[in-house]
Amino acid sequence: xxxxxxxxxxxxxxxxxxxxxxxxxxxxxxxxxxxxxxxxxxxxxxxxxxxxxxxxxxxxxxxxxxxxxxxxxxxxxxxxxxxxxxxxxxxxxxxxxxxxxxxxxxxxxxxxxxxxxxxxxxxxxxxxxxxxxxxxxxxxxxxxxxxxxxxxxxxxxxxxxxxxxxxxxxxxxxxxxxxxxxxxxxxxxxxxxxxxxxxxxxxxxxxxxxxxxxxxxxxxxxxxxxxxxxxxxxxxxxxxxxxxxxxxxxxxxxxxxxxxxxxxxxxxxxxxxxxxxxxxxxxxxxxxxxxxxxxxxxxxxxxxxxxxxxxxxxxxxxxxxxxxxxxxxxxxxxxxx
Amino acid sequence: xxxxxxxxxxxxxxxxxxxxxxxxxxxxxxxxxxxxxxxxxxxxxxxxxxxxxxxxxxxxxxxxxxxxxxxxxxxxxxxxxxxxxxxxxxxxxxxxxxxxxxxxxxxxxxxxxxxxxxxxxxxxxxxxxxxxxxxxxxxxxxxxxxxxxxxxxxxxxxxxxxxxxxxxxxxxxxxxxxxxxxxxxxxxxxxxxxxxxxxxxxxxxxxxxxxxxxxxxxxxxxxxxxxxxxxxxxxxxxxxxxxxxxxxxxxxxxxxxx
Numbered sequence: 062x063x064x065x066x067x068x069x070x071x072x073x074x075x076x077x078x079x080x081x082x083x084x085x086x087x088x089x090x091x092x093x094x095x096x097x098x099x100x101x102x103x104x105x106x107x108x109x110x111x112x113x114x115x116x117x118x119x120x121x122x123x124x125x126x127x128x129x130x131x132x133x134x135x136x137x138x139x140x141x142x143x144x145x146x147x148x149x150x151x152x153x154x155x156x157x158x159x160x161x162x163x164x165x166x167x168x169x170x171x172x173x174x175x176x177x178x179x180x181x182x183x184x185x186x187x188x189x190x191x192x193x194x195x196x197x198x199x200x201x202x203x204x205x206x207x208x209x210x211x212x213x214x215x216x217x218x219x220x221x222x223x224x225x226x227x228x229x230x231x232x233x234x235x236x237x238x239x240x241x242x243x244x245x246x247x248x249x250x251x252x253x254x255x256x257x258x259x260x261x262x263x264x265x266x267x268x269x270x271x272x273x274x275x276x277x278x279x280x281x282x283x284x285x286x287x288x289x290x291x292x293x294x295x296x297x298x299x300x301x302x303x304x305x306x307x308x309x310x311x312x313x314x315x316x317x318x319x320x321x322x323x324x325x326x327x328x329x330x331x332x333x334x335x336x337x338x339x340x341x342x343x344x345x346x347x348x349x350x351x352x353x354x355x356x357x358x359x360x361x362x363x364x365x366x367x368x369x370x371x372x373x374x375x376x377x378x379x380x381x382x383x384x385x386x387x388x389x390x391x392x393x394x395x396x397x398x
Numbered sequence: 399x400x401x402x403x404x405x406x407x408x409x410x411x412x413x414x415x416x417x418x419x420x421x422x423x424x425x426x427x428x429x430x431x432x433x434x435x436x437x438x439x440x441x442x443x444x445x446x447x448x449x450x451x452x453x454x455x456x457x458x459x460x461x462x463x464x465x466x467x468x469x470x471x472x473x474x475x476x477x478x479x480x481x482x483x484x485x486x487x488x489x490x491x492x493x494x495x496x497x498x499x500x501x502x503x504x505x506x507x508x509x510x511x512x513x514x515x516x517x518x519x520x521x522x523x524x525x526x527x528x529x530x531x532x533x534x535x536x537x538x539x540x541x542x543x544x545x546x547x548x549x550x551x552x553x554x555x556x557x558x559x560x561x562x563x564x565x566x567x568x569x570x571x572x573x574x575x576x577x578x579x580x581x582x583x584x585x586x587x588x589x590x591x592x593x594x595x596x597x598x599x600x601x602x603x604x605x606x607x608x609x610x611x612x613x614x615x616x617x618x619x620x621x622x623x624x625x626x627x628x629x630x631x632x633x634x635x636x637x638x639x640x641x642x643x644x645x646x647x648x649x650x651x652x653x654x655x656x
Contacts, residue, residue: 279496285560287507289479
């Protein structure tokens with residue numbers, strides 16, 4: 062299958078560049094040996110394959126979504142309803158967008174400081190004998206399947222959160238955001254906590270790598286001025302690692318936005334937006350698709366696909382932002398090399 | 399201000415490897431002392447024991463005494479952080495903080511040491527940059543990144559940063575080895591001015607430089623690779639370069655080895 066797709070792309074290569082610039086000629090000469098030619102074909106084929114796959118997904122999502130959207134009687138972006146099988150069908154992604162974004166923000170707010178703390182501990186505080194094993198355990202955390210996190214969340218985390226909920230209600234309840242009406246702690250806040258644990262490893266690992274790359278001479282510059290260890294971190298390590306930590310967080314955010322099973326198992330979903338993060342209910346894109354897909358009608362499935370398209374766009378934007386930051390960082394370190 | 403350094407019986411290790419053995423010397427205040435010797439002889443390691451930077455290297459360990467006037471830097475209860483605030487250091491490669499402006503680079507050490515009013519900071523920054531012969535070149539771009547300066551300017555910025563906290567001693571680890579001849583000359587002139595105020599110790603591979611800038615010169619050598627480095631002799635620079643008392647010194651400075 063694969064090989065067939067790139068065979069046709071190979072023959073034009075030696076023929077086409079004949080009148081072109083000398084650089085192309087050299088490339089063509091390199092491709093005349095059979096090994097080179099096969100490898101060129103394989104790698105080019107793989108590259109094209111990925112692009113084609115992306116395009117196919119985008120086309121599929123857009124096509125099916127457009128069918129559903131043309132039948133939708135409610136405003137797709139503002140409606141709180143999800144009734145695509147009704148007559149007429151009415152559905153909107155406001156609740157899902159809110160739930161997805163809010164739970165991810167909670168996850169980030171919890172995970173980023175902890176991850177940065179762990180990364181700093183491993184690279185700058187822990188003795189080498191301790192840092193290695195900790196890093197290894199964090200890696201293991203990344204390998205746990207999300208369904209297992211879901212099980213743990215539903216069976217262990219949820220029953221144990223009532224104390225925390227009560228405490229938050231006592232001290233921060235007046236803000237309205239942390240008001241608790243004694244419902245089951247299966248809220249967006251719980252989802253945020255679980256997501257935080259799930260995205261902790263990736264943020265930790267990337268931050269750790271960035272902190273490890275801080276040039277020794279920058280740290281020594283601070284040390285020689287009489288900086289304590291914390292001051293060295295503040296003056297040399299954090300400024301150097303800032304953009305790396307941001308892109309690490311973006312990677313984590315990408316995962317939090319798309320997390321499905323764990324959210325579906327912990328959240329007691331409903332189609333409304335609560336002022337308090339601790340109120341039971343709410344929903345996320347991925348969780349909604351997972352829990353509704355099996356019983357959905359044809360229009361229902363298309364509506365879910367439309368919501369999937371929105372998630373796809375959000376994730377794309379987040380990744381794009383992360384790439385931009387990484388690219389800027391590259392220029393920056395190049396200028397100082 | 400400038401203090402006398404008095405080293406006795408100093409050994410420095412990397413793990414179990416003895417890098418320098420049994421070094422004793424005295425460095426007079428308001429003088430420039432140059433350390434010369436072949437690569438690997440431990441002169442940089444020795445320099446780094448003088449502000450307790452050696453021990454930040456993993457496995458780094460020091461035995462012996464370093465007296466700054468009458469205070470032993472390795473005495474019990476001495477905080478290495480406090481030592482480094484008293485003994486400034488300039489490195490081989492210019493290392494201004496890349497994310498900080500010229501101004502913030504110079505003020506960095508002061509901000510560590512305590513609170514200053516904006517006007518006080520302004521004064522000290524200006525004074526330090528003038529002291530490093532850099533003021534005229536950067537006074538219009540104090541808020542631009544320090545990493546945007548030329549290599550020689552960056553090194554003088556690092557000197558300004560080091561002297562801003564008014565250390566008692568200024569250590570320089572091959573401060574000109576990454577610089578072009580004109581920048582080198584600027585730094586050498588600067589060293590001549592700074593010795594009015596500070597005790598200066600400079601490691602250099604450039605023997606002409608040692609002869610030009612220093613009052614006293616210490617020659618370090620090692621018997622063989624894997625053997626600890628030792629202080630062969632320390633004497634007035636003039637005497638070291640004209641009539642050293644040890645044959646190895648003469649061999650080294652006349653280019654017969656090293």
